[in-house]
Amino acid sequence: MTTQNVAPVYPRPPEYYKRYTDENLAILKQVKEHGEEAFVASGGNLPNFNIFELEPPPPVTEGHYFSFKDKWTVVDVLPSLEENEQKQLYPSGEIDRVAEFKKLNHSAIFNFLELLNSLVKEPERSLDKLEQIQTIFVNMKHMLNEYRPHRARETLRLMMRNQLENRRRATEEIQKRCSELAKKLEAVKSSWKAMDELKMDLARCSSLKDDLDFEILTQNTQFEEVTDPNTYNISQETTQKMLRMIDE
Template sequence: MEEAGAQQQGAAFPAPPHYFQRFTAENLNLLEKARSDPDNPDVSKRLDELPFPILALEPPPPVKKGVYWLFGRPWPVQDSLATLEEQGIEQLYPKGPIDRVKELKKLNHSAVFNFLELVHTLSTSPSEFATKVDQIRVIFINMHHILNEYRPHQARETLRLMMEDQLNRKKQETVAMRETCANLRKQLAALKALKQERLPVPGLEPDVEMTAAASAPDGTTLISPQEGLDVKSHRNSENEDRSQLYSSAATSDPASRKNAEAMARMMDLCDDIQ
């Protein structure tokens, strides 16, 4: 049974521990009642009937020092690189500040030399190969330990590159948004100008007024004939100027008023984005 538990702890995707079945809604409600009213006799009776202490449902305090176990392996709380001496491995390079590149080259030459000696040993005395294999293993562990000392620097550089990439991407998105907003403002201004141009001008013939109200210079239909009639019906007199006609149409015609409000909101939105 213990071997099966050890295999579960060392598995890549271990099963949940058996005590997860304790965390039912009923037991959690009982825990809340025990906190709020511990002297209640009914609560005390139900606590006595449980096969485990109710405080076992409380999360354990965070581990602040020492080690914790994860997937059957101990991990230090303070993430630090253990020295070769702490791991029981012979250190082949000097202690203290070193030139890591220089030491890695030395260890690489030693590994190649020991490999050649291993080949020679296998050809002459195969029974003595274990010593050379162990020496090569120690050399590679030393090289791996030196490389692991670069991990904090690698993590900082990786984080810096990620932040720079995010910053550049946000700058590009901001530039694209501002360009889109500028183009939108130009289009809104052009639409506003066309809106003013399509209104009937005093003194024109009725057919000319309907044509100006219904189409743009490029032949694109701007408003329907019915909307043109609505604009004409709200003219106070033929002596009113063009701005008064536009103001009257925008005030009396719901469609024109909605268009004007929509354009104003779009202009305000562009100002906020910029």
């Protein structure tokens, strides 16, 4: 039994991460502010590596880069089948992709049937049919991947449309709630206004009652002083007040 080299999913961290100590970062800050020569002249000690290596590298703007041992291009471009060392089965340029995809699908079905036939009659040809089927599937996958940018744009457009509709519904709901609240505030204001008018009426009635009581008390006092009962008389002003109270 042969042993296989199994690579870890995530690589080990590089050894230079040990250089990022508080002391080295403080030295880097002083060197950037005052210069390397001034730092050494002031008695500072530089580490045994280039201190500027602690700064993060500038972002890559062109070419390619490596991430977890995989090579990636800066500009996200779908590589062609030729660049991936695969045979292209459909023509390049402006084509009817739906029709070409159907052709590839029919070819995949036909080659699958040929594979089943070869497994029975000519097993040695089965590997060739498997390679042909794999090539067809690679072409179908590549054609689908070419639709990724279009799908991303449509998904973004749909997402923005949904956000706009949600904001419109939220705005309408807020306006509806504000209108209901304004009506309730108007009702409360009307209630307070009616209560104020009622308080004013009660105060006016109380004032008239006090005036009437005082008038009656005065008349009673005058009545006790006169000997002829026919001389008792309520003044015209008191009579008018009593009539107004009855009307109200």
